[in-house]
Amino acid sequence: MKRRLLAAALATAFPLAVVTVMAPAYAAGKDWNQTFAQTEDGGHWVGNPEAPVQLREFVSYTCIHCAHFAQESDGPMRLEYIRDGKVRVEVRHLIRDPIDMTIALLTNCGDPNKFFGNHRAYFSRYDDYMDKVKAASADQIKGWNEAPLSQKFRLIASDLDLYSTMENRGVAKPALDKCLSDEAKMRTLAKQSTTGANKYGIKGTPSFVLNGELIDDAHSWDTLKPELDLKLGI
Structure with missing residues (x-):
């Protein structure tokens, strides 16, 4: 029964929600990991705007494969691809359930330039918060479903101790509560999810779009890296 209730909670999802190839513009000595931008529909970029490879990552915070990808790709992506301007990365939310929406609202809370740090911080805690989801009582799950x-x-x-991650990053609880009840932001994130999934025919997470093209067989760092290297001629 508990498993069915948990499945029902996770199924109470918001609706699921062409990059132009630019000439290489590497900049010696510049660390492009410090260059951020936010798109009008809520996506977040890091890297050289004129990078020859433009990568979009479609991820879910309740997806274990997304967590593995985030943990495995973080170091090499920042050091070998973003830093010297070869690749610009955009994170797009794919909202699968209310927990996804909760964490997406939190990662988007506060200074947009801190989004990628927030994003990494939650994926580093994936096992912790998902263990709490699995251990949730029937009353907790009912509350998640029925609350306004x-x-x-x-x-x-x-219930999942998600506040502490952002509080440790300098955002106070009243500000987090405001973000978590921001219905306009919820609609933006839900629309972003639906639009991305429909535009590229995305059926699972993580999924990757390189220079406007969905890479069908890449769903991990091990399978994405060769595709990046191929685009870069490495």
Whole structure:
């Protein structure tokens, strides 16, 4: 019964929600990991705007393969691809369930330039918060499903100890509560998810779009890296 209730909670999802290839513009001595931008529809970029390879990552915070990808790719991506301007990376949310929406709202809370740090911080805690999801009681899951929208994501954040990650990054709880009840942002994230999934025909996470083309067989760092190297002629 508990498993069915958990499945029902995770199924209470918001609707799932062409990059031009630019000439190489490497900059000696410049660390492009410090260059950020936010798109009008809520995506987040890091890297050289004129990088020859433009990568879009479609990820879910409740996806274990996304967590593995984030953990395995973080170091080499930043050091070998983003830093010297070869690749620019955009993270796009694929919202699968209310927990996804909760963490997406939190990662987007505060200074947009801190998004990628927030993003890494939550994926580094994946096992911790998903263990709490699996251990959730029937009453907790019922509460997640039945709470008004203005309270739903604050309740999830409290039950799964999601506040502490952002508090440790300098964002106070009142500000986090405001973000977690921001219905306009919820709609933006849900639309981003639906639009991305429909545009590229994405069926699972993580999924990757390179220079406007979905890479069908890449769903991990081990399978994405050769595709990056091929685009770069390495």
